Amino acid sequence: MTGSRNFAAALARLKSAGLRPTKQRLALSKLLFEGGNRHITAEQLHVEARHQGVGVSLATVYNALHQFTETGMLREVVVDAGRSYFDTNVDEHHHLFYVDEGRLEDLPRDSVGLSDIPAAPIGCRVERVELIIRVRRAAG
Amino acid sequence: MTGSRNFAAALARLKSAGLRPTKQRLALSKLLFEGGNRHITAEQLHVEARHQGVGVSLATVYNALHQFTETGMLREVVVDAGRSYFDTNVDEHHHLFYVDEGRLEDLPRDSVGLSDIPAAPIGCRVERVELIIRVRRAAG
DNA sequence: AAAGTAGTTTAGAATTGATCTAATCTACTT
DNA sequence: AAGTAGATTAGATCAATTCTAAACTACTTT
Ligand SMILES: [Mn+2]
Ligand SMILES: [Mn+2]
Ligand SMILES: [Zn+2]
Ligand SMILES: [Zn+2]
Numbered sequence: 001m002t003g004s005r006n007f008a009a010a011l012a013r014l015k016s017a018g019l020r021p022t023k024q025r026l027a028l029s030k031l032l033f034e035g036g037n038r039h040i041t042a043e044q045l046h047v048e049a050r051h052q053g054v055g056v057s058l059a060t061v062y063n064a065l066h067q068f069t070e071t072g073m074l075r076e077v078v079v080d081a082g083r084s085y086f087d088t089n090v091d092e093h094h095h096l097f098y099v100d101e102g103r104l105e106d107l108p109r110d111s112v113g114l115s116d117i118p119a120a121p122i123g124c125r126v127e128r129v130e131l132i133i134r135v136r137r138a139a140g
Numbered sequence: 141m142t143g144s145r146n147f148a149a150a151l152a153r154l155k156s157a158g159l160r161p162t163k164q165r166l167a168l169s170k171l172l173f174e175g176g177n178r179h180i181t182a183e184q185l186h187v188e189a190r191h192q193g194v195g196v197s198l199a200t201v202y203n204a205l206h207q208f209t210e211t212g213m214l215r216e217v218v219v220d221a222g223r224s225y226f227d228t229n230v231d232e233h234h235h236l237f238y239v240d241e242g243r244l245e246d247l248p249r250d251s252v253g254l255s256d257i258p259a260a261p262i263g264c265r266v267e268r269v270e271l272i273i274r275v276r277r278a279a280g
Numbered sequence: 281a282a283a284g285t286a287g288t289t290t291a292g293a294a295t296t297g298a299t300c301t302a303a304t305c306t307a308c309t310t
Numbered sequence: 311a312a313g314t315a316g317a318t319t320a321g322a323t324c325a326a327t328t329c330t331a332a333a334c335t336a337c338t339t340t
Contacts, residue, residue, distance in 0.1 A: 020307060022317065043297075057319045062298070076221075082297060082326075084221040096258075099267060107258060115253035117273065118236075124275040127239060131271050133257065135264040160336055162288065183326080197290050202327070222297075222326065 006030055017071040027054040028064045032074070037089040039077065039104035045086075077104060079132055094131040107133070146170055157211035167194040168204045172214070177229040179217065179244035185226075217244060219272055234271040247273070 010029040014021045031048055032038060040048075046061045065086050068074040077085045079097045085104055094107040112131060120126045150169040154161045171188055172178060180188075186201045205226050208214040217225045219237045225244055234247040252271060260266045 020316065024318070060318055078218060078221050080221075081216075081218045081224040082222060096261075098264070111256075111258050113253070113255035116251075118247060118251050120273075120275045121236075123278055124238070125278045127274040127276045129271070129273050131269070133269050134267040135260045136267045138263055138265045160287065164289070200289055
């Protein structure tokens with residue numbers, strides 16, 4: 001019952017994004033969007049999928065993550081040179097990054113006072129304002 | 141005269157960082173710190189050095205950039221997965237990132253109203269607060 | 281100044297995350 | 311059921327970075 005509702009939700013998400021509901025996309029969509037917000041890398045999602053017996057290649061994971069991002073289901077967050085995180089929370093918000101663990105956590109938009117953002121230079125538009133607080137385990 | 145003063149300054153920088161003043165480090169230090177603030181990648185700096193006849197390998201450029209960063213002469217800025225930028229401005233400030241060009245520009249700290257930053261979780265300390273405004277050429 | 285030592289540089293190999301290719305497969309239309 | 315556009319995949323490829331270990335050099339000690 002839960003399974004079928006989740007299936008229906010995943011199906012609806014793909015349908016409204018104009019993506020064919022393949023076995024792989026359905027499985028990845030469920031992994032990503034069931035449960036709370038997630039910040040995950042392609043490799044992590046691939047491992048998770050295989051671990052659940054979902055037959056999906058790494059190339060397909062990358063394809064799906066990019067398609068989900070293009071259609072607004074995900075957003076990409078860059079905090080670490082050489083690794084991209086995909087965020088299931090596409091609302092405006094900020095991030096806490098645990099440098100040691102390579103883990104991202106949401107900060108609600110109103111948890112930070114942010115004002116007077118400079119206007120974009122002429123001929124440009126602001127694509128996004130990213131605020132990342134990098135924290136590290138305190139020494140000692 | 142200018143040459144010798146620049147040499148003296150580069151020498152002093154390395155000395156105070158506890159790094160041996162090798163030909164390569166002196167040359168890279170001059171390229172980085174003479175003139176205004178810079179945001180540069182390892183590959184870019186390597187090209188620039190070779191272009192000026194400085195014999196330096198890419199591995200050494202990476203070594204030097206990391207050593208300069210560890211000793212506080214540079215700071216690393218992550219805006220693009222798969223490419224690291226090194227910033228000669230180590231004062232607190234923010235960035236404008238021109239996505240199309242892959243170019244970083246400084247925003248003075250007081251050009252943005254930033255307040256009420258959440259405290260670091262217990263056991264952690266805030267290593268840095270990064271604010272990046274991503275801009276893109278306006279369509280049309 | 282010569283010798284000794286620890287630190288530095290380097291070419292080239294290796295690694296990593298990501299993308300590409302082109303052959304196979306599948307969801308949807310007719 | 312057949313046809314077609316779209317999707318998946320293994321494996322090759324790529325770009326940035328790191329590693330390795332041999333040669334070199336700055337500095338210290340005689
Ligand atoms: Mn990293
Ligand atoms: Mn990129
Ligand atoms: Zn988030
Ligand atoms: Zn800067």
